[in-house]
Amino acid sequence: MGRHSCCLKQKLRKGLWSPEEDEKLFNHITRFGVGCWSSVPKQAGLQRCGKSCRLRWINYLRPDLKRGMFSQQEEDLIISLHEVLGNRWAQIAAQLPGRTDNEIKNFWNSCLKKKLLKQGIDPTTHKLLTEAYLKEENKITETTVPSMQIPSITSHGSAFLITDSSYYDDNGLTEASREIFTSKQALDPLFCYDFQSGYNLPMSNYHTTLKPCDQSQFGLNSSYGFTSMPSLTNSDHANVSVTEFSDNNSASKINSFFMNDQVKESNSSNSSNMSTIYPSQMRSTMMENSNAGFCWDGSEKDIDPLFQFQVNAIKSEDYGTSSWEEGQLQTHNSIEDFNSYPLTSLSEDLTEANFDVFHHI
DNA sequence: AACTTTATCAACCGCCACGAT
DNA sequence: TATCGTGGCGGTTGATAAAGT
Structure with missing residues (x-):
């Protein structure tokens, strides 16, 4: 209870993440998926607490994040x-x-x-x-x-x-x-x-x-x-x-x-400029896998890559127990395997459970 | 140009819930 | 049952950028 144990440890870096740290975390999750967050920093060679890694992944590195202003x-x-x-x-x-x-x-x-x-x-x-x-x-x-x-x-x-x-x-x-x-x-x-x-x-x-x-x-x-x-x-x-x-x-x-047609992304403002933030190798990995249905900047217009990702996510439900559910790391050869990650915002749907709140009102 | 104020947002903190032991 | 470890969440902070004076 109380303060998270990992936060008590000293010598852990705090504050903004460097591109190198991002790359380490990104590569680690890409290769091994999400297992136990508390073990991620050690395995990825990061001087961060697991919580910090989780937060960074969820809020910034996750491939399915939509960028730019809100429509x-x-x-x-x-x-x-x-x-x-x-x-x-x-x-x-x-x-x-x-x-x-x-x-x-x-x-x-x-x-x-x-x-x-x-x-x-x-x-x-x-x-x-x-x-x-x-x-x-x-x-x-x-x-x-x-x-x-x-x-x-x-x-x-x-x-x-x-x-x-x-x-x-x-x-x-x-x-x-x-x-x-x-x-x-x-x-x-x-x-x-x-x-x-x-x-x-x-x-x-x-x-x-x-x-x-x-x-x-x-x-x-x-x-x-x-x-x-x-x-x-x-x-x-x-x-x-x-x-x-x-x-x-x-x-x-x-x-x-x-x-109306798809969400009209506001023109421009991609809040994260990949070319300045990410090392080239990392960028190319991202771009290579863009066909897998991931959306980095939300600018694609033909078909919503996010939607495609969601479809993959649904399909993955048919695959039975995923690696993260088993609580152990498995090798992910491709970024496509992200669809088995516990991405809350995508895996959660509008089932009765999730909208239980409506029934209470 | 220098300084101040305001806006933005990434990251941290502390708490809670839950499963394992 | 109590304790511990962990993930998740919401509130808050602090660094930075942008706008204003």
Whole structure:
């Protein structure tokens, strides 16, 4: 109990990992897979504790990590999931393939929280901040929320109904969709809208609609959608979030949002520049094996390599007991064997067990 | 150009759960 | 049952970069 024993040992390196250390760890895991983390440092020739190695692997070296900025889809999914799950970052990350809990946590704390606050939404409760609160905030920050407009809302159970029709215009909303967006509980986390069938789905159907490792998870053939939160990017202005559903062509916008092609990786910003970080041999290993379905920069467009990796991961379930399950090291001749590693974010799916939380609400 | 403030994110810390003994 | 070793998780810190003055 208490402090991890390996952390008590002296002479262990701390702080940022050097490229050499990364290479050692990467090569070791590539060759032997993940067995017992506490033995990894010794076997890999690293002056680190096992925990540190595990963290480095999971958060940075893992081949299936998606790089770059969060897409709008991911952003909205995080918000929706946070609304239901709270700060259970690991569970949230399990629904975002290629993203780590640490990454999502950082993104939330540094970015999403502020965006929600800007829109007058309490990032903890996901409810509209009270007018009194906003006034108090304005006193403190003066110009943080310069022209906040709050629609009239009425309490309805634990959520709110938007009653101010002036926040809705006629563009782009059919009668049916208007009905949906104007009468639904604005911030109800247990509310889904099925864009294909046009039916409202309670969140309890979520796990049956959204299949793990399904290509439609973020793109084609998507048959689910969170509607409880707006697109932050599109409504990053002063107006309150609930108005998002009412602005022009909301319905089609949200529809296309979920029906869109693959996640649009933001152009550019690959946060890790392999050419500067990794030794050439290591890079070539990574690139050689890119056909195995691993995604380093998330920039491939033709077929989502991450998806391919997931398919491999599913297939691997048929292989019976994997090396890591047996708790012993086995030689991995190819990086393709990563599909037998315990990659939480990929192996965890939307089974009832994982979404048990929905049943408790 | 120099300095300060703010934002970002990798990594650490401490706790908990669980299996083995 | 108690203890130990380990993996996993969430909160927090600190280094660095970017932006502002």
